[in-house]
Amino acid sequence: MNRKTLAAAFPLTVPVLMGYLAIGIAFGLMLQSIGYGVGWALLMSATIYAGSGQYLGVSLLAAGAPLTQVAFLTLMVNFRHLVYGLSMLEKFRGMGLRKFYMIFSLTDETYALLSSAQAPEGVDEHDFFFTVALLDQSYWVLGSAIGSLLGSALGFDTTGVDFAMTALFLVIAVGQWKAAGSHLPALLGGAATLVSLLLVGADDMLLPALAIIVIALTLLRPRLEDRHEREEEKTCP
Amino acid sequence: MPLTPMQTLASIAVMAAVTFLTRALPFLLFDRGDHPPKLVLYLGRVLPPAVIAMLIVYCLKGVTFTALGGWVPPLIAGLAAVLLHLWKGNDLISIFGATVLYMVLVQGVFG
Numbered sequence: 001m002n003r004k005t006l007a008a009a010f011p012l013t014v015p016v017l018m019g020y021l022a023i024g025i026a027f028g029l030m031l032q033s034i035g036y037g038v039g040w041a042l043l044m045s046a047t048i049y050a051g052s053g054q055y056l057g058v059s060l061l062a063a064g065a066p067l068t069q070v071a072f073l074t075l076m077v078n079f080r081h082l083v084y085g086l087s088m089l090e091k092f093r094g095m096g097l098r099k100f101y102m103i104f105s106l107t108d109e110t111y112a113l114l115s116s117a118q119a120p121e122g123v124d125e126h127d128f129f130f131t132v133a134l135l136d137q138s139y140w141v142l143g144s145a146i147g148s149l150l151g152s153a154l155g156f157d158t159t160g161v162d163f164a165m166t167a168l169f170l171v172i173a174v175g176q177w178k179a180a181g182s183h184l185p186a187l188l189g190g191a192a193t194l195v196s197l198l199l200v201g202a203d204d205m206l207l208p209a210l211a212i213i214v215i216a217l218t219l220l221r222p223r224l225e226d227r228h229e230r231e232e233e234k235t236c237p
Numbered sequence: 238m239p240l241t242p243m244q245t246l247a248s249i250a251v252m253a254a255v256t257f258l259t260r261a262l263p264f265l266l267f268d269r270g271d272h273p274p275k276l277v278l279y280l281g282r283v284l285p286p287a288v289i290a291m292l293i294v295y296c297l298k299g300v301t302f303t304a305l306g307g308w309v310p311p312l313i314a315g316l317a318a319v320l321l322h323l324w325k326g327n328d329l330i331s332i333f334g335a336t337v338l339y340m341v342l343v344q345g346v347f348g
Contacts, residue, residue, distance in 0.1 A: 018329050019328050019329050022328075022329045022332065022333055023328075023332065026332070026333075026336065034238065035238040036238065036245070040245070040249075043249060044249055044252075047249065047250075047253040048249065048252045048253045048256050049256070050252075050256050052292070053252060053256055054252075056292070057248075057249070057252050060248065060252075061238075061240060061245060061248060062239070063239070064239035064240050064244075065248070067247060067248065067251050070248050070251045070252060070255075071251050071255050074251070074252045074255040074256060075255050075258075075259060076288055077288060077292065078255070078256050078259040078260075079259060079280075079281070079284050079285065079288060080281070080284070080285040080288075081256075081259040081260045082259060082262060082263055082277070082281045083278075083281040083282065083285075084260070084263075085260055085261070085262065085263030085264055086263045086267065086273060086278075086281070088263075089263065089264065089267060089268055092264070093268075099264075103257070103260050103261050103264055104257055104260065104261075106260045157340075157344055158340075159340065159343055159344050159348075160310075160336070160339045160340035160342075160343040160344060161336060161340060163311070163314055163335065163336050163339035163340070164332055164333075164336040165296055166293065166296040166297065166311070166314075166315065166318070166335075167314070167315075167318040167331060167332040167335040167336055167339075168328075168332055169289055169292045169293045169296060170293060170315060170318040170319055170322070170331075170335075171318060171322050171328055171331045171332055172289050173286070173289045173290060173293060174319055174322045174323060175322075176285065176286040176289060177286070180286055183286075185283040185284070185286045185287040185290075186286040186287060186289070186290045187290070188287055188290075189286065189287030189288060189289070189290030189291045190290035190291070190293065190294055192287075192291070193290070193291040193294035193295065194294055197294065197298060202298040202299070205295065205298065206291070206295060209291050209294075210288075210291070213284070213287045213288070213291065214280070214284070217280065217283050217284065217287060218276070218280070221276070221279055224279075224283055225279055
């Protein structure tokens, strides 16, 4: 990584810097509020590196969830990454060992930057991608550490800081709602979870909800797929 | 902290491994030019909004209706997050604004 690459990559990542510091600080505060200090925050942000995944992780740790449930819920909340990888197959080709890091660090935000970014003249494209990814994660790790230290040093009342997770999911949902061709998946997801909450209670609600969602979406495929294809035809005449 | 440090480490290791797996799977399966099955592509497209809606309900599972303090703060702060986001479209403003508002409501107004 040379100075020219850094100078080209940094301005692109400034919005992510703001966002990751904020969401990372909230994560550090949340983790601190259930009794885990800065070492744990750094460990999680260095090795997991997923916004919504780590927010969910805090509540899984707080509940003492069994490992099978941890694995399953992490899989579900990160399922969208599957789509990200599919559209990065070409871009990451030929990156050698750095490709492992590119795959590891493919968060929503890094994906968004990389899917549209072009390396400027005279900057190696692969160096550029790698630098963007590395800068993004450094903001995330920094934000988590700041949040954790703030939580322990100031000792202020953090009651209610866990609402950051709700707000994050609401914000993602607003974005998805605006971009979606059909609102049926979102409505189905909410309704299935409510039914599950009422039937089996708050502690075990997620697995039945997920089962209903996956089965219902698979059954609805002819209908949703059909509508999707018609929209594709409309946009590309 | 209901878990021991070793149990916590195990949980974090599982989260890290599964997260990496979801990111690596497309590269493991399709990097040689094979086309992904249509069902996978379809679920990859329709599952995320359903899962996010599920997680919103999950986040709000503690809401109670016996006292005003049980449901008014999440309702107001949730609306604030959505409206701020429709208005400004900035993650930072929406998430921080709604969270600070929620903290003020549960600690001050309804505390």
